[in-house]
Amino acid sequence: MTRGGLFVTGTDTGVGKTVVGCAILRGLRGRGLDVGALKPVETGVGPFGPADARALATASGADDPPEDVCPQAFALPAAPSVAARHEEREVDLAAIDAALTRQRVRHEWLLVEGAGGLLVPVAAGVDMAELARRCGLPLLLVTRATLGTINHTRLSLAAVRQRGLELAGVVISHGPEPISEADAANLAELRDELGAALLGEIPSLGPDDAAEKHLDLDRFVP
Numbered sequence: 498m499t500r501g502g503l504f505v506t507g508t509d510t511g512v513g514k515t516v517v518g519c520a521i522l523r524g525l526r527g528r529g530l531d532v533g534a535l536k537p538v539e540t541g542v543g544p545f546g547p548a549d550a551r552a553l554a555t556a557s558g559a560d561d562p563p564e565d566v567c568p569q570a571f572a573l574p575a576a577p578s579v580a581a582r583h584e585e586r587e588v589d590l591a592a593i594d595a596a597l598t599r600q601r602v603r604h605e606w607l608l609v610e611g612a613g614g615l616l617v618p619v620a621a622g623v624d625m626a627e628l629a630r631r632c633g634l635p636l637l638l639v640t641r642a643t644l645g646t647i648n649h650t651r652l653s654l655a656a657v658r659q660r661g662l663e664l665a666g667v668v669i670s671h672g673p674e675p676i677s678e679a680d681a682a683n684l685a686e687l688r689d690e691l692g693a694a695l696l697g698e699i700p701s702l703g704p705d706d707a708a709e710k711h712l713d714l715d716r717f718v719p
Contacts, residue, residue, distance in 0.1 A: 501718060502607035503665055504634040506625060508649035510613045512641045513670025515549045516699065516708055518610045519556035521637075521717055525606060530718065533604030536567045537593040537628060538619065539610055541574030553610060561603065568596040578618040588620040590631075597632060606718070609634060615656045626660045630666045635665040637696070639718075640687075642671040643680050647687050657658030666696035666716060675701055 501520070507514045522532050523628060534553035542548075550567035569588055571580035572615040581588045600607055611617075629636055636657055640650045650667065657664050669684070676684065697712035 500605055502609065502634045503717065504609045504611065504629040505637045505639060506611045506615050506629065506638050506653075507639045508614055508641065508646070508653045512639050513672060513699065514610055515552055517637070517639045517668050517670055517697075517712075519552055520699065520712055521707035521714070522553065522556035522558075522608055523707075524712060524714045525717060526556070526558050527709070528714070528718075531559075531605040533559050533561060533600045533607045534599060535567055535600050535607060535609045536612075537596070537609065537632075538569040538571070538577045538588055539567050540571045540577055540580040540612060542570040542572055546570070549610065553608065557604075557608075559604065561600065563594045565599050568592040575617075576617045577612055578620055581620075588623075590620055590623065593628070594631065606698060607634070615653055615660075615718045626656060627660065630660070635663040637665045638667045639670050640667060642669055642676050642684050642698075646681055647683060649691070650687060650691075651693050662694045666692050666693070666694045668696055668712065669698040671699060671701045673701055 505514050505518045525532050534557045536553060539547035539549055540544040547570045554566045562621050571584060573580040573583040577588050611625045617625045619625060619628050637651055640646050692698035696716050699708050699711045702708055
């Protein structure tokens with residue numbers, strides 16, 4: 498039965514949520530914790546299935562049914578509600594809730610990864626922030642290292658406060674390319690502003706560099 502976990506969200510799409518989520522799962526699994534993963538809804542899914550969900554499942558080391566790791570998948574790379582409507586479907590919240598319940602029962606610690614940012618629409622009257630509330634887990638916000646990150650991070654943190662959600666902290670993800678001098682100066686300002694809320698910063702990784710070593714894993718366990 499789950500005693501801890503996180504809901505990983507981002508300031509935008511493509512900011513590194515899956516990289517961070519996989520790093521956390523590998524790191525905690527390496528400490529002997531029984532971890533599980535859930536990607537409630539994934540869009541942009543090709544013929545080989547939901548790539549993000551597969552990566553999370555591999556990082557967790559758990560042999561869970563694919564439908565419990567990713568209960569909702571859509572082909573169009575768009576917001577979940579838009580991708581579902583494109584297929585003349587709706588996001589099945591009951592299926593997500595059922596998968597969440599099963600994963601909670603299976604695992605001691607559960608990582609749930611959202612899609613896009615907090616205000617992305619999921620279904621009628623439900624956005625990603627509301628989905629996070631339904632999961633009942635503290636939020637980990639992943640933000641990018643490039644220009645624009647201060648504004649995006651502040652807006653996302655304001656949404657967390659306005660919704661009354663619990664914030665575990667923030668992780669900065671650099672992505673594959675080195676950042677510019679302007680990016681670096683901007684990022685220094687963000688680090689100072691975040692203070693103790695900053696739980697890690699994943700740089701551009703080399704082939705032998707493990708992302709989990711750049712995270713404060715002690716802050717992610719009960």
